[in-house]
Amino acid sequence: MTHDISGKWKFTEEFECGIDEGYAYLSQDGEIINGYLEYKEAIEDEESFMVKQVVSGTIHNNQISLKGDVVTSPDGSPITDYNLDTMQGTLTHEGKIVGHSFDSEDICGVFVLTRE
Secondary structure (H helix, E strand, O other): OOOOOOEEEEEEEEEOOEEEEEEEEEEEEOOEEEEEEEEEEEEOOOOOEEEEEEEEEEEEOOEEEEEEEEEEOOOOOEOOOOOOOEEEEEEOOOOOEEEEEEOOOOOEEEEEEEEO
């Protein structure tokens, strides 16, 4: 059984050197997922900044895979030197998506999406 995860989700992620907080906007067509995450990234000892990461992926049963395709600031201006994320998560019986992420530099994180 495939669950529908379309909609707005609150997004939080803790990673090795900081925290992301914001929202995910997802749409689903069968097992295909498209959308974006928009969040404030706060890295230790650096000024925080806003990120918009376009994502695509799949859902099979309750397993969700997403990968970052493009990253910009929310106004569309480019963000240089940002590593796109790969995210693997599980839709829990409470209706949350919980999982882990990593990027090309093997920075790992743990994320939670809670439906708005």
